[in-house]
Amino acid sequence: MYLIIDQGTSSTKAFLFNDRGKIIYNNKIKHSLYNPSRNHIECDAVEILNACIVLIKKAVKASNNPILSMGLSVQRSTFLFWDKKRIMPITMALSWQDSRSNDIVENLKEHSTWLYKKTGLPLSPHFGGPKYLKMIKELPSLKKKIANGNIIFGTLSSYITHALTKKLAIDHSIASRTLLLDINTCDWSDECLDLFEIPKLGLPPIKPTNYNYGKILDYKFHLNCVIGDQQAALIGQNGFSEKSVGMNFGTSASILYNSGDNPQIINGLITSILFSDSNKKTYVSEGTINACNSLFYYLEDILNIEHTQMRWDKRCKNQDTEGIFISGFSGIAAPYWVSGFDDIYYKINKNNKNEIIRAGMESIGFLVNDIIKMLTKSISMNFPIITASGGGSRDSLLQFISDLTGQIIRRPKIRDKTALGVYRILNSNYNYKMQDKDKLFEPSKDRDKITFKIKQWREIISSLK
Structure with missing residues (x-):
């Protein structure tokens, strides 16, 4: 069996696939989005993590055969700060829909051309760099803590990965949605980190999408794929x-x-x-x-x-x-x-x-x-x-x-291609047919x-x- 967790903007889904690519179990838990003021859209990373854990436990219980591997697809440009040792959020997670950093983007417009060439992304409040700069200006204490290596700034995917495996990492597909990754070298860009005032030690290390991220909680199976949800959908197609x-x-x-x-x-x-x-x-x-x-x-x-x-x-x-x-x-x-x-x-x-x-x-x-x-x-x-x-x-x-x-x-008759895309990465022997x-x-x-x-x-x- 292969377990897929698909974490999206408004809900988290779980799927169990057999080795022939058939879904034999699925489940879903919705979560809240908060809009405390104009252009502010947030979610609670702990609520989402707990939903993932509940879904994993229920899937394990529902499976008649051992789970061989797990994959995780996640909404991409949602960011938060969390305590590195305790793996606990110290801010809400700023949704990809959040645009509170509009003023940051306006102030940095002169850098938009080289940023686009370097990262493949337009300068937009959608992405991580402006979100980071906005948060440390609103909460100055974050800057000192991240400089000391006590907290991490990263995507929701990297927080969930850290919490489930106790290993800190972010995959290439989601790291490339931060405005911090050099799209040619696939490493954190020193120029981008300088622009957004981010110390490299405050970011997760970058890993491939198909990679052994570690054992899930106390189970025997490992997390072997982390990927952006839209990328997974294309692979599923x-x-x-x-x-x-x-x-x-x-x-x-x-x-x-x-x-x-x-x-x-x-x-x-x-x-x-x-x-x-x-x-x-x-x-x-x-x-x-x-x-x-x-x-x-x-x-x-x-x-x-x-x-x-x-x-x-x-x-x-x-x-x-x-x-x-x-x-x-x-x-x-x-x-x-x-x-x-x-x-x-x-x-x-x-x-x-x-x-x-x-x-x-x-x-x-x-x-x-x-x-x-x-x-x-x-x-x-x-x-x-x-x-x-x-x-x-x-x-x-x-x-x-x-x-x-x-x-x-x-x-296609089956519209949910995101989970299928993760499954295809985990089970390379699966033969996709229209x-x-x-x-x-x-x-x-x-x-x-x-x-x-x-x-x-x-x-x-x-x-x-």
């Missing part, structure tokens, strides 16, 4: 192959392209490590969308809709709009990188909740289209079929993306309407840049 592409829609969304053995910097997109082991590293070019499912949670609040009544896919199916809605609560990531702003309503009937929801859904599709166009232009190739996975890969959204891009979108029951979405032939909508979108989005 058969993304080990160079030039493969995939989309994954969860709380956020990502469009990922396996760029092979060398980093490929594409303006507006992110360059990260897709996967690594002791022998090689594989890179990924990625366009991230901050709000996918989280957009609809936000609309539930502002439109006063009960969660059980949202059902955004059904609301969008028979609703049309000539307008544009862009939510600004979490800003825009790829390819524009705009921090939080007031929501934009353009030619929208604000009294029609379904029209707002439809326009919100379309905003996700427009961003996907912009990312794909930027990607295909840079690599000079088109993709005959693009695979989509994740809980947000609903019919109305995928059909709209197909209409915009003019490309066929394939959705399923006959996968659903295809083909583009509309009404190109004039689509062309008009794209033109209108780009006029509105250009006002934000």
Whole structure:
């Protein structure tokens, strides 16, 4: 048996796979997100760690056969400080959605070009460097403690790894989301550490994604993979192959392209490590969308809709709009990188909740289209079929993306590809096969309407840049 823990923005899931790749057990525990003030989005790392431990214990109890290995996929750009000896957090974990460090980013704008070339990341409050600098300015005592080597600044993944194995580490795929990693050497960059005033001894050591991180708690099996959740999703879509592409829609969304053995910097997109082991590293070019499912949670609040009544896919199916809605609560990531702003309503009937929801859904599709166009232009190739996975890969959204891009979108019968990606790393003997029951979405032939909508979108989005 293989145990996979998939730790996401709003919940933690556990899966048991047998050696044929079949899921024989799964479980899930939700956790809270806190919004104490504007641009502040936090979670409790201890609550999440305890959920992981509970899920591991229940999975062990549910397994009829010994667990051979465990893998961990985790949300990526969520950061905290913790006590190195006690392995206890001393701050909340700042979510990847948190943008309180906007002022830090503004003050460092002159460094954005070389940072992008060095790290593959745009200068954004999304990532670890600005979050660190903001926290030590708000809590000056942290600076002295980290300089003495008493506390660690790292991702939620590295905290969970440390707590479960008693060994401190961060994997390549998530380390490449910090604004601190030299994407070419795959080591901590001295120039970046100097810019953000971070001592190297206050960071976890970097390890491959496929690596023996140590024994889990008091069990006999080991943690043999730690990886970013979106990277795992591409691997779950058969993304080990160079030039493969995939989309994954969860709380956020990502469009990922396996760029092979060398980093490929594409303006507006992110360059990260897709996967690594002791022998090689594989890179990924990625366009991230901050709000996918989280957009609809936000609309539930502002439109006063009960969660059980949202059902955004059904609301969008028979609703049309000539307008544009862009939510600004979490800003825009790829390819524009705009921090939080007031929501934009353009030619929208604000009294029609379904029209707002439809326009919100379309905003996700427009961003996907912009990312794909930027990607295909840079690599000079088109993709005959693009695979989509994740809980947000609903019919109305995928059909709209197909209409915009003019490309066929394939959705596998099993949408949760993140856990499958981790499993594929742990069990290299597994042979992935496409399923006959996968659903295809083909583009509309009404190109004039689509062309008009794209033109209108780009006029509105250009006002934000």
